Amino acid sequence: MLALVGNASLAVQFVMGLLLVASFMSWWYIFIKMFAIRRATRMAEAFEKEFWSGTDLQTLFKRATQDWKQAGELERIFEAGFREFGKLKGQPGMDMSAVMGGARRAMRATYQREMDRLESNLAFLATVGSVSPYVGLFGTVWGIMNAFRGLSNVVQATLANVAPGIAEALIATAMGLFAAIPAVVAYNRYTHDIDRLANRFESFMEEFSNILQRQAHKA
């Protein structure tokens, strides 16, 4: 197998190298995203549990500001909304709807930022998934071209003359598929997971604004 790679022509070797890098990068992102999404869902679940268990909003907010770096996405959305709410509420002569609108905008901004962070690099997975089979195919076609060009010098063409070249060339396709399949699977899986998280965040935002509105009226 190593001999097959070593004997391949320069173009095919280049394609193989490219695919190896792409494959490595895509796997790297797959694992990074896997950890990130897992952590996000875990944190969101934990925060929602705590939020709905009746804990005081002030203590939650205090904890969120203290270890902001360790906070989950949902916690940050809550923190941004509550901070803006507090600030606007403290100002005199503030309209109720303006306070609510400010808090919502702050939450939406944080939500957008967090979603962007979660979705980063997914485009790379999509690219690898859709392009690397073609790159591999290109390497294979190139290798087979060379194999058949070598065949033109032979008087009696046998399978033994072509087979090694084709085997070399086919490794490129194998590598392309190896890079593409996990990338496509991971991309589909992660977009689905992130969509679910986004739904969760959005519904939380709505619910939280309801709570804030109630509190504002109460005060």
Place this chain on the structure above:
Amino acid sequence: MREDTVKPGRLPAAILAVLVHLLFIGFLIFSVNWRSHPPPPVMADLWEALPPPPAKPVVKPQPAPKPKPEPVVEPQPPQPQPDIALKEKKRKERLEREQQQAQLEQQKRAEAQQRKQQLQQQQKQEAEQRKQAEQEKQQQEKQLAAKRKQDELKRKQEALLKLNAQQARDLMNKELASETSRLQQAQQASQLGAEQAKMEATYKERIRSKIASMLNLPENMVGNPKAVFAVTVLPSGEVGSVKLISSSGQPAYDTAVERAILKAVPLPLPPDKAVAARFRDLTLPIQPKQEN
């Protein structure tokens, strides 16, 4: 806003990615090696396994190929003898031809001399008649003129004779050269032929033993039947067509042999293409027990 965020597990992810690739490459190498190594032993088995299975027949075939080359080797010494004989014959023929040609030349010369004499006599007679008729001076002049003419004629005749002789010699030489070259070619051809015949015999024996090893004898076979098949062999060693030329009298055995021939594909063919070409149309007498 605060952009500082936790970047979860970059290093573990990288390590895991490397691990996945190592796993995949390891699997590939292992699986490819696992696939590519067994075939060679299988190939070797095919070649080496051929003689052992027909253990009983092989004992006979093994001596069989030896005697076969021997008759082929033996003809080699005798072959020079016919060559020598041929040479001697040809030498004799050449000598005879030379003698014949020499005789011919002598005859020609004799004839020429006779003609000359006749001419001289005629001319002399004429001259005498003229002498008698005319004056002596005129006679003398005429005689002189006649003599000159005679000389010229003589010269011409001699030149012609010489030319003829030279042409004859040239022809002889050419014939000799062509004959010697033919002889040499024949010798070379015979040597080559001997080697090719040897190769042909060994490969025929191989083909036969391979077919014999594939042979699944019918249970109701009687004696040692002999079925002769005409097989057209493709250059790749595959069998084009199998025809029964003479049946063994036992149809079950005939079909068994036919199946064995088809099963023995690819037939072992000699690497020499000139010899392999002779295997295009093979007639194979197949017997369960070889009696060569």
